Amino acid sequence: MTSTDGRDVVAVVASAGGIGALRELLGRLPPGLPATVLVVLHVAPYGGGALPRVLQRASPLPVAYAEDGQGLARGRVLVAPPNRHLLLAGDRARLSTGPRQNGHRPAADSLLFSAALAAGRRVTAVVLTGALDDGAAGAAAVRRHGGVVLVQDPGEADFAGMPQAALQAVPDAAVLTLAGLAERVAREAREPAGEEFAGPPPDPELERRVSWLMPEDRGIFLPGRTDPEGLSCPECGGPIYRGRRGRHEPARYECVIGHAWTGRTMLGGQAHQVEWALEQAARQLMERERLNRRLAEEAAGRGHHISAMRFAEAGAESERALATIRRLIAEVGDEGAREPADAGSEPG
Known part of the structure; x- marks a missing residue:
């Protein structure tokens, strides 16, 4: 230039x-x-x-x-x-x-x-x-x-x-x-941008990130650090490694597939995964409540009143648990959609 x-x-x-x-x-x-x-x-x-x-x-x-x-x-x-x-x-x-x-x-x-x-x-x-x-x-x-x-x-x-x-x-x-x-x-x-810029020293970390994103055949992504963080990727469930960053940059977390996150975006991804898991639990509880109710009706129809009472109690217990799960889903959804109050502070 x-x-x-x-x-x-x-x-x-x-x-x-x-x-x-x-x-x-x-x-x-x-x-x-x-x-x-x-x-x-x-x-x-x-x-x-x-x-x-x-x-x-x-x-x-x-x-x-x-x-x-x-x-x-x-x-x-x-x-x-x-x-x-x-x-x-x-x-x-x-x-x-x-x-x-x-x-x-x-x-x-x-x-x-x-x-x-x-x-x-x-x-x-x-x-x-x-x-x-x-x-x-x-x-x-x-x-x-x-x-x-x-x-x-x-x-x-x-x-x-x-x-x-x-x-x-x-x-x-x-x-x-x-x-x-x-x-x-x-x-x-x-306007002229000034004299030719010699550029910073080689940046293998950035080259690694960009080359992995290019539309070419890929092998296993090699994160910038070798020690896993004890976290899993919200996208694929693989182990997460903490990548290198500049002094003012947000911390970067990467998995072996190449998914990358900052701490804040990973919290959002985790909220989505937690919500999904809770929804699966809610579905199972709905089916469990429905099945217990049917079994209670069948038991009552055969004159098995003690069994009918037990199935009805199990169904009511599932219904109460379902109400709790639904409240948790609403809370997690609100958390995932909320921007942190300290969005302008030092990234983690």
């Missing part, structure tokens, strides 16, 4: 509340922006194809889902499709069904990690509204590799978790409103 080049890769990540924020941000970008805009929004795995159309209504730049192997073209917006990680390899977009990161595919960290490795100083990372902390470690990687990190003002964001976590991981990130973000993105793309 020469001193006359601007930052021609813009990596935008968002989660909850992201559609409105993306529409406003893209709508404020100038036509002919001399950069490619790559977008990751946490979406349902089997969502429809409406997102590019929704964003296109507000954007002066053409918007489309990215295609695997597609070359970057300035003045275009490429969006991660549902259930695919959007990655950058050289100057080409790659799509991957690699392991979910922080419970998501596409994931914010995946795009930012790969952009940091592929484009270094050419990258402007933009972290928008969202809960929890996907994108924080990726933003730190972009900054280490010479890129710029911009964060939506948490006071403006519908959900402040992702912006606050990114600020914790990158203390010198610029905090701006959506209008300010669009202006800064355009300026970074057009």
Whole structure:
């Protein structure tokens, strides 16, 4: 990269509340922006194809889902499709069904990690509204590799978790409103980014993470640490290892499949698994109550009143246990949906 080049890769990540924020941000970008805009929004795995159309209504730049192997073209917006990680390899977009990161595919960290490795100083990372902390470690990687990190003002964001976590991981990130973000993105793309950046020392940890996400044949993922944490992966149940992290980054937990979590996203994944297990218990109790009631009716019909009473008591006991399980399901569901009150504090 020469001193006359601007930052021609813009990596935008968002989660909850992201559609409105993306529409406003893209709508404020100038036509002919001399950069490619790559977008990751946490979406349902089997969502429809409406997102590019929704964003296109507000954007002066053409918007489309990215295609695997597609070359970057300035003045275009490429969006991660549902259930695919959007990655950058050289100057080409790659799509991957690699392991979910922080419970998501596409994931914010995946795009930012790969952009940091592929484009270094050419990258402007933009972290928008969202809960929890996907994108924080990726933003730190972009900054280490010479890129710029911009964060939506948490006071403006519908959900402040992702912006606050990114600020914790990158203390010198610029905090701006959506209008300010669009202006800064355009300026970074057009103005010289400075003398050629020699880059940080080799980053084998980041290379390991990104290579595992690329859409190639995979063997066994080798976590960055060898001692298991005594935890299991909420996604696959495999042993969890604690990965390396920078000083301000959230702790990273990885399994041998390659699923990766921060502490907060893993809590959410565990809540989902606990809820699933409780639902299975609730189903078994419902069936047990129903069967006991039928056996009680049959016993009473044959004149076996003591047996009928015992079956009825067992059914009532199952019904009481079911009521307790249902209360627990509601409590776990509320916990999993709740953003931690200290979302802006030091990640664990």
